[in-house]
Amino acid sequence: MRVPKAITNLVESFEKLPGVGPKTAQRLTYYLLHVPQVELDRFADSLGNLKKDTVICTICHAVDETDPCSICSDTQREQTVICVVEQPLDVLALEKNGRYHGVYHVLHGKIDPLNNIGPDEIFIRRLFTRIKSSQNGHTITELILATNPTMEGEATAMYIAKNLKSQISNLKITRIGRGLPIGADLEYADSMTLQRAMEGRSDY
Amino acid sequence: MRVPKAITNLVESFEKLPGVGPKTAQRLTYYLLHVPQVELDRFADSLGNLKKDTVICTICHAVDETDPCSICSDTQREQTVICVVEQPLDVLALEKNGRYHGVYHVLHGKIDPLNNIGPDEIFIRRLFTRIKSSQNGHTITELILATNPTMEGEATAMYIAKNLKSQISNLKITRIGRGLPIGADLEYADSMTLQRAMEGRSDY
Numbered sequence: 001m002r003v004p005k006a007i008t009n010l011v012e013s014f015e016k017l018p019g020v021g022p023k024t025a026q027r028l029t030y031y032l033l034h035v036p037q038v039e040l041d042r043f044a045d046s047l048g049n050l051k052k053d054t055v056i057c058t059i060c061h062a063v064d065e066t067d068p069c070s071i072c073s074d075t076q077r078e079q080t081v082i083c084v085v086e087q088p089l090d091v092l093a094l095e096k097n098g099r100y101h102g103v104y105h106v107l108h109g110k111i112d113p114l115n116n117i118g119p120d121e122i123f124i125r126r127l128f129t130r131i132k133s134s135q136n137g138h139t140i141t142e143l144i145l146a147t148n149p150t151m152e153g154e155a156t157a158m159y160i161a162k163n164l165k166s167q168i169s170n171l172k173i174t175r176i177g178r179g180l181p182i183g184a185d186l187e188y189a190d191s192m193t194l195q196r197a198m199e200g201r202s203d204y
Numbered sequence: 205m206r207v208p209k210a211i212t213n214l215v216e217s218f219e220k221l222p223g224v225g226p227k228t229a230q231r232l233t234y235y236l237l238h239v240p241q242v243e244l245d246r247f248a249d250s251l252g253n254l255k256k257d258t259v260i261c262t263i264c265h266a267v268d269e270t271d272p273c274s275i276c277s278d279t280q281r282e283q284t285v286i287c288v289v290e291q292p293l294d295v296l297a298l299e300k301n302g303r304y305h306g307v308y309h310v311l312h313g314k315i316d317p318l319n320n321i322g323p324d325e326i327f328i329r330r331l332f333t334r335i336k337s338s339q340n341g342h343t344i345t346e347l348i349l350a351t352n353p354t355m356e357g358e359a360t361a362m363y364i365a366k367n368l369k370s371q372i373s374n375l376k377i378t379r380i381g382r383g384l385p386i387g388a389d390l391e392y393a394d395s396m397t398l399q400r401a402m403e404g405r406s407d408y
Contacts (some may be wrong), residue, residue, distance in 0.1 A: 001273065003296065004258045004267065004268055004269045005257065006250070006253050006254050006255075006256070006257035006269075007254070007267070008399070009246075009249075009250040009253075009260065010222070010250040010254050011246075012250075013243075013246065013250050013251075016243070017235065018231070018232070018235055019228070019230050019231075024223070026292070026293065026296075028221050028222070029254070030267075030292055031221065031222055031280075032254055032289065033222075033254065033255065033258070033267060033292070034312075037221075037255055037256075039217075039253060040221070040251050040252060040255060041252055042213075042217065043217040043247070043287075044248040044251040044252040044273045045213075045217075045248070045252050046210070046213040046214040047214060047217075047236070047244050047247050047248040048218075048244060048245055048248040048249065049210050049213075050210050050211070050214050050233070050236055050237065050244060051237065051241055052210070052235070052241075053208065053209065053210035054208045054210050054211065061376060063208065063211070063234075063237060064208055065209070067217050069208065077395060087234065088234055088237070089230065089231070089234045092207065092230075098344040101405075109240075112382070116390050131302075187293045202252065
């Protein structure tokens with residue numbers, strides 16, 4: 001029995017998604033056979049319009065409906081503090097928390113030599129230009145490096161910090177705190193996390 | 205920061221899929237922002253056309269491009285042996301195996317009283333009609349009940365067997381073998397499986 005082309009087409013599209021294997025793709029496709037056509041059309045429209053109805057902010061490179069984005073154009077926010085993150089989803093996570101009132105810079109990736117991603121493949125140069133040009137107008141007072149605490153994230157943070165320190169003197173550069181997450185158990189923490197927790201200890 | 209409507213729309217569509225939670229839906233959506241528009245359009249087309257380009261076979265209720273389906277219209281296959289399965293995907297699994305040469309009957313569900321699904325909500329009556337009407341022409345020689353070996357699958361098989369036995373006398377009704385799957389370890393098998401394996405033992 002040959003599988004209908006309409007089914008294999010959709011299975012193939014699902015398979016291309018991260019974390020979706022052939023079995024899951026098949027299961028999702030056959031599930032959708034039982035879904036009303038109007039829902040399928042809505043799903044299809046959302047997919048087709050995803051990139052048409054969103055833009056990447058030319059200042060911070062976050063994904064939004066307007067350019068500049070709602071954060072960059074918000075005069076209530078501290079435009080002098082920039083938080084550097086890897087992905088647009090990281091902005092969402094920090095915004096959901098609601099405690100941060102500065103602006104962002106989304107790199108859209110991280111320095112990852114094993115996958116041939118150097119500083120020029122992500123928005124690092126744009127960050128440098130942004131900081132340098134703003135030094136003329138309202139000065140950037142702090143740059144918070146909030147890339148992930150992974151090998152690549154640390155390397156990216158280090159690269160940015162090193163480069164900027166050699167070029168701009170009076171810029172405060174910080175790295176988000178690393179240590180034990182709330183609710184964790186010392187006994188089960190890995191040695192790297194424990195080391196960071198000891199190094200990053202604060203006065204009580 | 206409000207999330208762009210184009211993004212929340214797609215996240216909502218993904219969330220409706222089985223096994224996809226809010227986090228996964230968000231991750232998939234943001235992943236698709238990096239995918240070329242032509243791929244998104246292809247994905248959208250596959251979704252929109254899924255049900256338009258497929259039909260459910262009026263004889264066996266499998267999903268195919270033609271009606272009757274390629275299996276029901278295949279004269280090479282034994283049209284006298286019917287294998288009853290729950291879902292269209294089950295047909296695919298058995299066909300991939302390639303050893304079965306009869307035809308199918310897809311119930312599109314199982315008797316599941318807890319979810320208000322009785323015999324009339326799935327294609328059970330159609331199976332009875334199909335067997336009875338064929339008794340006049342070429343006789344059905346065997347009915348293989350291949351519903352899943354779960355509580356509901358067993359109940360469905362039992363319901364079908366009981367009903368048909370009371371109505372048709374000379375019909376061989378069988379249930380797929382249940383026991384230890386190949387590669388399994390007796391030590392770790394659950395008691396129900398062990399019991400079935402003992403009951404279903406065969407001469408050596």
